[in-house]
Amino acid sequence: MKISARRVETATILDVSGNIDMSNSPEVRKALLREIREKGVTRVALNLTGVAYIDSSGVASLVEGLKASRESGSRFVLFGLSDSAREVLKISRLLKLFEVYDDETQAIAP
Amino acid sequence: MKISARRVETATILDVSGNIDMSNSPEVRKALLREIREKGVTRVALNLTGVAYIDSSGVASLVEGLKASRESGSRFVLFGLSDSAREVLKISRLLKLFEVYDDETQAIAP
Amino acid sequence: MNPIAAKQPRDMNKSSKVTRAFLLKLELRSHPTLLCVIRGALQPLVEMLGFSAEHNREIIRAVDEAVANIMRHSYQGRLDQPIEVYCNRLQRRTNGEIEQGVEVLLFDCGPAVDTTKLEARPLDEVRPGGLGLHIIRGSMDTVQYKRAGRLNRLRLVKYARTSKGECGSAEEKPS
């Protein structure tokens, strides 16, 4: 799993590739919280295009990201979900809780 | 592994997807020989774009295809090779023996 | 040496209409970086059995979550403890139709699972964690925890629906 951040105006896009499971979800959590709490960032978009699989510990990291963004008054959005990622959010009854977009353009549109 | 044939003028394109190994290389061999021996077909192009892995039994099927095409006076060409497919042909010293193209347009160009 | 090795389950041939064929056994340690190895082995295996792509993903997800729970709870994060995964192909005859299924058995040597703690939490509260059991139960037809001697055994079973069932399961469940 690799994760890296890029800045597009006042949004940060976090690109992840590889699978997210118990072995690396703490890294995802750390990167998410760091970017969300960064000053001046109004939106953090997590790019899951390169992620085929997310387990429940990965989902837990996303929920932590969401809570942190609510605290800091910024937006946390997801895009590029695989069928598997969508299913695990759905079965966890969290799909409607997240702002989910198809692609980057939509995810960072004003 | 799935294999299907389509006709483009006097050429036949065989699209394969999945991996080719000992469990299914006889199917590949059969499909290849059938198309190569088909009357009026001047060229058979094997589309390996969807094939990540070929083992030595798959390579053996390709060699049989090549021999059959020489017998029938037609051409047998490959395109869309993955790194792995290229490597197994190279290590078998067969890469130079085959006509290998990058894509379909080149593979069926007159 | 390995206490698990001798304990191949022999108690599962009771059900008369179900036939069972051994497909694969995996032995590994309780290190989370090995979860991807289990998924990598299981993916082509369940694909072979004729499950739909969505059912494949459910099976992989359930096994992954169940092994993660063994690592986290049964072994409390220790990285070098033994885990065994057995995969069997099942066939059963229902109403004259043959259904293909898969049975995954997970063994660990941790302390007996406290079954009163095996509670999937209600999902209306939004908080991280506590989703694993919910995912496992929602993905498989059978989820059975059992103490077998000094081992914990988790039995997961899922059948591929027949064409009739396939339609039924394609419907959206009310949520």
Added chain:
Amino acid sequence: MNPIAAKQPRDMNKSSKVTRAFLLKLELRSHPTLLCVIRGALQPLVEMLGFSAEHNREIIRAVDEAVANIMRHSYQGRLDQPIEVYCNRLQRRTNGEIEQGVEVLLFDCGPAVDTTKLEARPLDEVRPGGLGLHIIRGSMDTVQYKRAGRLNRLRLVKYARTSKGECGSAEEKPS
């Protein structure tokens, strides 16, 4: 019940500078449709060990060809015979540098391999077949066939080259 199960190899700890850690054991039957399961398990495993993508593919290819040979030659196409695959992580110290390696041990219960037949054929003749051994030997650092009691054991070892070696191996071999 399984004759292989009791025969875990214990003869490999002789070399003093090499440390070995168990990673994975796979047990399966000699059915070619299971080759993809072995590749599926090994791929993430060797990826973890820090091999280059090309070396990863070489290891997977060697193991796949070796298991195919067991199915074809040792078991003569019978589909229900036992095969065991052990994967160990190796570390060795050469010139003060630590090299990561992988050891794959394959066991089968077929008749003793006739080592005089283990001949990779010359490649100048173009004909189908006879490529497996050539691929296995060209992909791994060590390829050792050995009779171990009533079992055949094939030992495959490959080390990830250190940064120095990496440059060297990137050169085209003369062909």
